[in-house]
Amino acid sequence: MTVESGLDFLGFGMRSFGRTKASVSPVTMSGTRFGLLKEPPIEVYRHGIERGINIFFWDKMFKNMTAALSELSSEQRSKLFIVTSIGAGGPRQLRNGLTKRLKILGLDKISSFHLGWVRSKLRTRWSVADELVSLREKGLCDNIGLSIHRRQLAFELYQKEIFDIFMLRYNAAHRGLEKDFLNGLDPGNRPGVLSYTTTRWGKLLRKPPHWDEHLPRPGDLYRFALSHPYIDTVCMSAYTIEELDSNLAAISEGQLSDEENAFIRRFGDAVYQSKLPIIGDTFDQSARI
Numbered sequence: 001m002t003v004e005s006g007l008d009f010l011g012f013g014m015r016s017f018g019r020t021k022a023s024v025s026p027v028t029m030s031g032t033r034f035g036l037l038k039e040p041p042i043e044v045y046r047h048g049i050e051r052g053i054n055i056f057f058w059d060k061m062f063k064n065m066t067a068a069l070s071e072l073s074s075e076q077r078s079k080l081f082i083v084t085s086i087g088a089g090g091p092r093q094l095r096n097g098l099t100k101r102l103k104i105l106g107l108d109k110i111s112s113f114h115l116g117w118v119r120s121k122l123r124t125r126w127s128v129a130d131e132l133v134s135l136r137e138k139g140l141c142d143n144i145g146l147s148i149h150r151r152q153l154a155f156e157l158y159q160k161e162i163f164d165i166f167m168l169r170y171n172a173a174h175r176g177l178e179k180d181f182l183n184g185l186d187p188g189n190r191p192g193v194l195s196y197t198t199t200r201w202g203k204l205l206r207k208p209p210h211w212d213e214h215l216p217r218p219g220d221l222y223r224f225a226l227s228h229p230y231i232d233t234v235c236m237s238a239y240t241i242e243e244l245d246s247n248l249a250a251i252s253e254g255q256l257s258d259e260e261n262a263f264i265r266r267f268g269d270a271v272y273q274s275k276l277p278i279i280g281d282t283f284d285q286s287a288r289i
Contacts, residue, residue, distance in 0.1 A: 010026055010027075010248065010251050010252050010254075011251065011252050011253050011254020011255065012026040012226050012251065012254060012255070013026070014026075015233055017055075017081065017165070017192040017232050017233065018112060018142065018145075018165050018191075019142065019143045019165075020143065022081050023054075024055040024081045024232070024233055025052060025053045025054050025055055025233065026232070027048075027053050027055075027233065027236050027247075027251065028053075028056065028194060028235045029045060029055070029057070029235075029236060029237075030056070030057040030196070030235040030236065030237045031059060031061070031065050037237075038239070039062055039063065039064050039065070040064060040065075040237060040238065040239050040240075041064060041239075042064040042067050043241060044239065044241055044244055045064060045065050046068050046071070047241045047244060047245075048244060049068065049072070051244075051245075054079070055080070055111075056069070056080060056082050056083065057083045057084075057167075057196075057235055058082050058083065058084050060101065066105075069082075070105075070106070074106060074107075077105065077106065078107060080111070081111040082105065082107075082110055082111050082112075083110075083111060083112040083114060083145070083165070083194065084101050084112075084114065085113070085114035085146075085147060085167075086098070086113075086114075086115065086116055087116035087117055090127060090131075091127055091128060091130075091131035094113075094128065094131050094132065095131065095135065098110065098113055098140055098141065099140075109139055109140050109142065110140070110141045110142075111142050111143060112142065112143035112144070112165050112192075113136075113141040113144055113145070114145040114167060115128070115132070115145075115146040116146075116147050117148070117149075118146045118147065118148040118150070118153070118157075119148075119149075120153075121153065121156075124146070129162050132144040133162070143164035143165050143192070144162070144164055145163050145164055145165030145166060145167060145191075145192070146163055146167065147166075147167035147168070147196075148166070149168075151168070151176055151180035151181050152180050154166055154168060154180075154181050155180060158184075158185070158190075158191060161189075164191055164192060165193070165194060166191050166193055166194070167194045167196060168181065168194070169195070169196060170182075170196075170198075170225055170228070171195075171197055171198050171204060171221065171224070171225065171268065172200075172216075172221060172224050172264045172265060172267060172268025172271070173200050173203065173204060173268040173272040174197070174200065174268075175265070177195075182228060185230055190230060192232050192233075193231050193232050195231050195233075195235070196234070197235075198221050198224075198225050199218060200271065203271055203274075204216075204221055204267075204268065206271075208270040208271045208274035209274055210270075211267070211270050213263070213267070215267075216264055216267055217246075217250050218243075218246070218247055219246060219248070219249065219250020219251050220264060221264070222247060222250070222251050223250060223251055223253065223254070223255070224261070224264045226251070226255075227255045227261065
């Protein structure tokens with residue numbers, strides 16, 4: 001498997017990301033944890049690597065992603081930016097969890113180790129934060145971070161200057177992150193920001209009631225997120241090579257124009273106000289998260 005140096009052809013270019021200012025692609029390949037969705041086939045991950053995607057949100061439950069990463073040489077794998085998380089437990093669980101993940105991937109360190117789905121301040125209590133910092137200082141991870149839906153809590157944690165990377169929901173229908181988090185960041189001292197649910201679990205791929213205009217392309221939803229100056233990279237879980245290439249082709253067009261941005265926001269408002277379900281054949285469409 002060949003690995004390109006980077007997605008230089010994308011209109012958004014490579015990004016300086018996290019504490020170490022690593023150069024990462026604007027697209028992060030991801031599996032999915034949503035029970036109704038199958039993980040992308042191994043061929044999709046292989047193709048993403050060949051196209052130059054170099055950042056992965058990895059979990060040990062993503063068997064196909066694990067297999068694709070394992071096919072690479074140890075040198076190639078060590079050059080990727082791999083993000084992984086653990087959803088529960090205290091210092092010992094964090095320590096043991098990271099050790100197990102490194103063993104599965106055959107790595108000496110991980111690019112970013114996260115607390116998964118943080119819902120309260122208790123999850124980031126002193127003993128937990130201190131252990132994460134210790135793991136980073138010992139060289140077992142380059143960055144520490146967290147995924148969180150609670151935007152105001154996320155901003156409080158940003159102000160504590162503990163975490164290097166924040167994994168946050170941001171899409172055309174859910175734009176509260178702008179007011180509650182992004183707009184308050186210090187441009188000279190901001191964390192890396194990895195966004196997910198770009199298609200709102202498929203709802204942004206469907207026509208909402210009373211919508212008479214065309215639908216945005218899935219790739220335009222990613223362009224919307226990436227057009228914000230503080231969104232560094234977005235999770236994508238395309239299920240076929242054709243879907244992946246279609247999304248990358250749209251992303252290559254770069255920043256949204258003012259007209260495109262206004263259209264996407266208007267569409268996002270219509271979807272947000274609708275009662276569209278997020279189950280069913282929605283998930284057969286492109287760019288599933």
